[in-house]
Amino acid sequence: MKNIILTGIKPTGTPHIGNYFGAIKPALELVNNENNICYFFIADYHALTTVETREELKAHTLEVASTWLACGLDPNKVVFYKQSDIKETFELSTILTNVTPKGLMNRAHAYKAKCEQNSISQTDIDDGVNMGLYNYPILMAADILLFNTNLVPVGLDQKQHIEIARDICTYFNNKFKKCLTMPDGLITENVATILGLDGRKMSKSYNNIIPLFCTENELKKIIMRIVTDSSLPSEPKGTDNTIFNLYKLFATKEQTEAFKQKLARGIGWGEAKNDLFELINSYIKPMREKYNYYMTNPQIVNNILQDGANKARQISKETIKRVRTAIGVE
Ligand code: ADP
Ligand code: TRP
Numbered sequence: 001m002k003n004i005i006l007t008g009i010k011p012t013g014t015p016h017i018g019n020y021f022g023a024i025k026p027a028l029e030l031v032n033n034e035n036n037i038c039y040f041f042i043a044d045y046h047a048l049t050t051v052e053t054r055e056e057l058k059a060h061t062l063e064v065a066s067t068w069l070a071c072g073l074d075p076n077k078v079v080f081y082k083q084s085d086i087k088e089t090f091e092l093s094t095i096l097t098n099v100t101p102k103g104l105m106n107r108a109h110a111y112k113a114k115c116e117q118n119s120i121s122q123t124d125i126d127d128g129v130n131m132g133l134y135n136y137p138i139l140m141a142a143d144i145l146l147f148n149t150n151l152v153p154v155g156l157d158q159k160q161h162i163e164i165a166r167d168i169c170t171y172f173n174n175k176f177k178k179c180l181t182m183p184d185g186l187i188t189e190n191v192a193t194i195l196g197l198d199g200r201k202m203s204k205s206y207n208n209i210i211p212l213f214c215t216e217n218e219l220k221k222i223i224m225r226i227v228t229d230s231s232l233p234s235e236p237k238g239t240d241n242t243i244f245n246l247y248k249l250f251a252t253k254e255q256t257e258a259f260k261q262k263l264a265r266g267i268g269w270g271e272a273k274n275d276l277f278e279l280i281n282s283y284i285k286p287m288r289e290k291y292n293y294y295m296t297n298p299q300i301v302n303n304i305l306q307d308g309a310n311k312a313r314q315i316s317k318e319t320i321k322r323v324r325t326a327i328g329v330e
Contacts, residue, residue, distance in 0.1 A: 003036045005186075006149040008043035011060035012050055015067040016209035017280075018202035021249055024071050026188050027153050029188075030078050038078045039147050039312065040068065042305075045090075046139060049132040065301045066294035067212060070287045081308035082142060088316035093135070093142035095323060099171040100138055108137050109143050109160050136150050141165035144178045145172075146313065146316045153186040162187075176326040180319075185276075194249070194263050196227050200245035213291045216281055223277045224270075233268030250283045 007027055015167055017023070031038050042064050046056060051057045061082065073080060083089060105111065111134055118127045122315055130138075137160075144152055144165045162185035169180045193201050196208030203209070226242050238244075239260060248256050263272065295299050324330055 005151045006039040008041045010043045010047045011064040013204040042082045070291035075304045079311045085309035088320040116145045137164040141168040147179040149183045151186045179322045228269040234266045237263040
């Protein structure tokens with residue numbers, strides 16, 4: 001039996017090094033296993049809960065798609081598409097709404113967090129909450145259940161969403177004919193949280209990211225901004241710092257060991273940052289060239305996504321037909 005693997009990334013910002021090591025690279029490693037059939041998609045309708053303008057959504061969609069392709073996604077091996085091209089998603093989402101208890105949505109963390117924030121600032125409990133945010137987990141369940149998915153590789157932050165998708169699957173299968181496949185999360189708990197320029201988790205929301213793709217000059221400038229302590233160049237340095245943690249991600253075992261020793265002997269942070277820049281730049285350079293190629297040829301990217309959507313629809317149409325029969329709509 002083959003594993004059906006599916007994951008989505010929201011086009012809400014420029015992909016960064018945390019996204020690469022936390023989500024993109026682990027997902028691409030699954031593609032090389034012959035037992036896996038992979039569906040990777042751009043969750044553009046999920047991004048609508050936060051993205052403000054059409055320009056932003058278009059730009060981020062192209063950026064995210066180009067990033068996947070530049071990082072090695074082979075569209076002949078992965079069904080790669082945009083969520084918005086698969087209309088069956090939205091039909092299934094509407095159907096699933098009717099087997100989902102409202103209480104389950106009240107407990108979903110993104111909505112709950114927003115309500116808690118409102119409560120602290122003593123504004124109306126639902127201030128700034130749109131129904132996209134409220135229904136977010138149902139749409140995500142539809143993404144997953146539409147493709148008979150067995151495994152969903154995601155970061156720890158998505159664990160609750162997978163549990164909700166499993167609950168919704170059970171509610172549907174119990175109420176109607178058992179025709180949806182129960183998915184499991186493949187939670188990458190062991191992937192370390194990549195730290196950003198200020199030592200906190202690297203995240204778009206903290207404005208502390210190292211973009212995966214920017215020019216060499218920009219990359220250098222950003223790396224020079226990493227916050228370090230005030231130790232003198234001659235003082236020995238350990239491994240509990242952002243520079244070393246980032247270095248380790250890109251380096252071979254031997255390179256890591258050599259860098260560790262160099263730090264222990266005592267070097268200035270400026271030199272250490274320079275070493276880090278050289279290493280990251282050499283790792284990223286070939287991917288950056290591909291990225292720039294796709295970014296300047298959006299039509300090629302669109303064609304790839306359209307081909308992917310055509311393949312994906314072969315499955316989504318079958319599922320929706322089964323579901324419609326199950327609920328009595330034929
Ligand atoms: P951001 O926090 O920048 O908004 P997203 O929430 O869009 O990033 O994350 C997309 C994917 O990248 C998720 O699977 C998430 O687990 C992963 N990811 C994001 N930031 C990091 C990080 N600092 N370290 C490891 N993985 C990360
Ligand atoms: N909610 C996910 C995130 O914020 C993105 C996503 C949407 C997704 N649909 C999905 C992930 C289906 C896995 C499967 O990162």
